[in-house]
Amino acid sequence: MNAILMSGSTPMGGNPQRGHFGRALIAGAALEALLIGGILWVGSHTPPPKPMVPEKKIIAIHMVQPAPPKPTPIPPLPKPVVQPKPIPKPVPRPTPVPQPIIHHAPAPKPLLAKAPTPTAPVYTPPAPTPPAPPPPPAPSPATQQDAIASYAALLRARVQAGTRVPEEVRLMHTGGTAMIAFRLTPSGQLLSARVAQSSGVGPIDRAALHAVQEENYPPFTKDMPKHDMDFAVQVHLSAHRDE
Incomplete structure (x- = not known):
């Protein structure tokens, strides 16, 4: 530092050429340091060279089939001996015999039967x-009413006979009468x-309707009239009734 400062000025009684030499020496050292630093910086930022991959060579292999062996020549067959054909002897032709001439009579034409003349039907x-x-004759109104009444009585008897007392009614120790309306063909x-009129007890109504x-x-x-008719029957059920 002291040397650089001293080299900037010429001391009294010094040599001016010596001062110029010192400055040139320092500048050369600085330039050399910059050059070395630049080389090192470029070397650190340069990617490494790619490894050389050997080029693959493709070898074509051709399979060559050997030539088949030549067949053994077959010796030629001996030529057959051709015998000369015998000359045929001429055969005498028979003398033609004259055939009698026969005259055929023409066949008679068939007689066509005459179709009968159609007659008018x-x-x-x-x-x-x-x-x-x-x-x-239609029955009288009185006869119809008697027939309907007899049929309705038959219906009441059959429905009442087919009714069963439910177990619920037996346990409740109760009874009742339900009226069921129905329609027949x-x-x-x-x-x-x-159910046209309830008995007040649900199990009795259901049993009467089911019957x-x-x-x-x-x-x-x-x-009776030949049309649909409405009927109504009263079904009585009691817990003391035997099945």
């Missing part, structure tokens, strides 16, 4: 259809059924 009037028997088929629904009814009698 004879109209036969259809036999008269016998008149349908007259329908039976002339063939005796049940169309609908309902009406499960019963098989006979068809209407001949004196």
